[in-house]
Amino acid sequence: MLVTERKPDEEILASVQGDASVFLVGCNGCHSACERGGAEDLPALAALLEGAGKAITGSTTVDFLCDKSLVRSRLRAFTRQILRADSVIVATCGVGIQCVADSVLKRVRPGCNTINLGGNHGTWGATERCAECGDCLLDKTGGICPITNCSKSMVNGPCGGTTSDGKCEVDRQRDCGWYRIYMRLKDLDALDQLKEVVGPKKHGNYLPSYDVMTGEHWATDAPVPAAAAAAGKEGDDE
Ligand code: SF4
Numbered sequence: 001m002l003v004t005e006r007k008p009d010e011e012i013l014a015s016v017q018g019d020a021s022v023f024l025v026g027c028n029g030c031h032s033a034c035e036r037g038g039a040e041d042l043p044a045l046a047a048l049l050e051g052a053g054k055a056i057t058g059s060t061t062v063d064f065l066c067d068k069s070l071v072r073s074r075l076r077a078f079t080r081q082i083l084r085a086d087s088v089i090v091a092t093c094g095v096g097i098q099c100v101a102d103s104v105l106k107r108v109r110p111g112c113n114t115i116n117l118g119g120n121h122g123t124w125g126a127t128e129r130c131a132e133c134g135d136c137l138l139d140k141t142g143g144i145c146p147i148t149n150c151s152k153s154m155v156n157g158p159c160g161g162t163t164s165d166g167k168c169e170v171d172r173q174r175d176c177g178w179y180r181i182y183m184r185l186k187d188l189d190a191l192d193q194l195k196e197v198v199g200p201k202k203h204g205n206y207l208p209s210y211d212v213m214t215g216e217h218w219a220t221d222a223p224v225p226a227a228a229a230a231a232g233k234e235g236d237d238e
């Protein structure tokens with residue numbers, strides 16, 4: 001389970017500035033986890049975009065966007081609408097956005113940020129990974145996460161150590177994430193994107209939010225501090 005929050009409207013609108021038309025994708029699984037990103041949310045997103053003069057070529061939700069075979073089989077029915085769009089906005093977690101990006105040859109833009117739950121999430125089988133950085137960059141990297149695909153989590157291009165066959169200098173068994181990002185942007189005819197400088201990451205966003213850490217669920221899962229456990233034991237003995 002990954003939990004998301006909608007990106008600010010102005011950020012979404014800035015990301016589609018050069019697009020005339022957009023296709024929208026949501027995830028029923030994400031909606032079950034955090035009540036965001038499902039069929040109920042897409043109309044509001046569509047209204048925001050239409051208000052800014054963008055045409056919506058279509059929209060759909062998939063049960064689990066982190067299941068790439070499901071994504072590909074479900075999106076096939078919308079091939080024409082997707083091809084007519086200049087980009088695809090995916091209103092889900094970072095894994096779902098990457099799975100869609102790997103399935104369609106279109107600019108894929110995040111509609112949500114994946115927020116950190118302090119490791120409190122399940123696992124998924126695909127190679128796409130999200131570190132829940134709280135400020136999704138997939139719009140700028142062709143839908144490949146630089147945080148999880150680059151050994152040094154570089155956000156503004158490669159470190160300079162990429163091998164001639166596109167491997168990572170830290171782990172030569174692994175493809176260089178920035179080599180993959182470059183090749184994806186090239187396929188999308190979007191290499192100009194690399195000229196945009198990404199500002200420093202807000203590392204505070206990697207921490208679970210105050211709301212999460214003071215919530216009932218967190219209190220249930222968090223280890224009981226030793227002093228509190230001892231106090232509880234004394235109380236039991238009385
Ligand atoms: S940039 Fe990567 S780590 Fe951050 S939310 Fe997007 S997929 Fe997750």
Ligand code: SF4
Nearest residue numbers: 150159168169176177
């Ligand atoms: S070689 Fe590529 S993946 Fe490895 S640390 Fe450098 S930029 Fe990142």
